[in-house]
Amino acid sequence: MANPGRSFVTLCLFLVCCLWCSSLTRGQKENRLSICQLSSCASPLADDGVVYSMCQDRPGLQVWGRCCVNITDNTHNFTIGLDLSGCNIKDEFFKESPLLPLTRLQKLVLDNNPGITVLSREDVAGLTDLNYISVPTHSNCSCPGGEEAWRQHIRTVNTTVCTDQTPTCTIYDGACPVTTSHCVEDGPGLFLCLCNEGYHGYKCLRQGTFPMSAFLAGLGSSTVIVAAILWVLQRRHVKTA
Numbered sequence: 001m002a003n004p005g006r007s008f009v010t011l012c013l014f015l016v017c018c019l020w021c022s023s024l025t026r027g028q029k030e031n032r033l034s035i036c037q038l039s040s041c042a043s044p045l046a047d048d049g050v051v052y053s054m055c056q057d058r059p060g061l062q063v064w065g066r067c068c069v070n071i072t073d074n075t076h077n078f079t080i081g082l083d084l085s086g087c088n089i090k091d092e093f094f095k096e097s098p099l100l101p102l103t104r105l106q107k108l109v110l111d112n113n114p115g116i117t118v119l120s121r122e123d124v125a126g127l128t129d130l131n132y133i134s135v136p137t138h139s140n141c142s143c144p145g146g147e148e149a150w151r152q153h154i155r156t157v158n159t160t161v162c163t164d165q166t167p168t169c170t171i172y173d174g175a176c177p178v179t180t181s182h183c184v185e186d187g188p189g190l191f192l193c194l195c196n197e198g199y200h201g202y203k204c205l206r207q208g209t210f211p212m213s214a215f216l217a218g219l220g221s222s223t224v225i226v227a228a229i230l231w232v233l234q235r236r237h238v239k240t241a
Contacts, residue, residue, distance in 0.1 A: 035098050036065035036079070041087040050132060051081035051107055070104070078102075080129075083109040090115030094123040107132040111159040114138075121145040121189040128185045134161045145189025180204040 045052050045066050055061045055068035061080070062071050068081030079102050089110060099105065105127050110116060111134045119135055121144040135141050136159065143150055143162035148171055150162035168191040169183035176183045176193035181204040184192045195204035 035082065035084075035102075036067035036069075038066065038084065038087050040089070041066055041084065043086065045083055046085070049083050049085070049109060050134075051083040051109055054081050054107060068107075078104040080104055081107040083107075084113070085109045085134075086112040088115060089113040091117055094119070097123075097125075099124055100126060102127065104129055106130060108134075110135050112136065117141055119144050121149070121187065125187045125190055127187045128165075130188065131165055132161070132163050133188075134159050136160070143188070145187070149189040177204065 045063055051066075051068050052063065055063050060070060060072035062069055064079075066083050066087070067079045069077050069079050071077050082099075082102065082105060090113075093116075099108075103126055106129050108124070108127075108130060110119070113136055116136055117138055119141060124130060124133070124144045133143055135143060137155060137157060142160060143153065145168075147153055147162075149166050149168065151164040151166055152162065154161040154163075165188055168185050168187075168189060171189075172183070172191055175191065179196075180199045181193045181195050184194050186192045193204070195201075198207060200206050
């Protein structure tokens with residue numbers, strides 16, 4: 001016979017996960033749309049830029065504001081080009097990780113934004129498909145990940161262009177323990193060490209499978225306890241009022 005307590009915990013955990021996934025998906029969609037329509041952009045997408053040209057040259061692509069969007073899949077449109085040149089972008093813009101949802105991004109144009117003084121590799125984390133980026137030419141501003149993260153560099157008075165992202169795992173070959181983990185690309189100059197099958201934990205040093213059942217049970221119990229405490233506090237507040 002099924003344990004009623006465990007079934008209740010599992011149901012609560014399932015509902016929490018559903019709500020979290022729904023809010024995350026909605027937030028990422030809103031982020032994708034808002035970054036294509038930034039109010040700080042004084043003009044529409046230039047028809048002589050690389051993002052516009054890419055959208056015109058390939059079937060199934062469409063210009064949305066400052067973005068080039070793949071619309072071949074009606075249920076999941078994704079941005080492959082973003083041109084924010086002349087949009088008054090500053091360093092603070094990247095603190096909220098606005099590029100994080102754009103996992104399929106291929107071309108990123110950031111030139112003509114003197115407010116960008118530094119662009120770190122963390123600002124473009126996860127953009128493994130990125131093969132073109134242009135940034136303002138400053139003494140401290142260069143392509144994220146450094147020169148070794150890109151195969152080609154073109155530096156002019158106003159703009160620095162980097163193309164053809166170098167596979168990071170080839171640069172840092174051997175950085176991940178070979179017997180217990182493997183290297184996975186995570187954007188320009190970034191990589192992740194993921195555990196091989198049969199290993200888990202810190203630096204993948206623990207052998208065996210991760211105790212998922214115990215973890216979910218503990219998480220579900222904590223969720224129920226916190227929800228009960230909040231409900232009691234709310235009821236006390238209502239009675240006092």
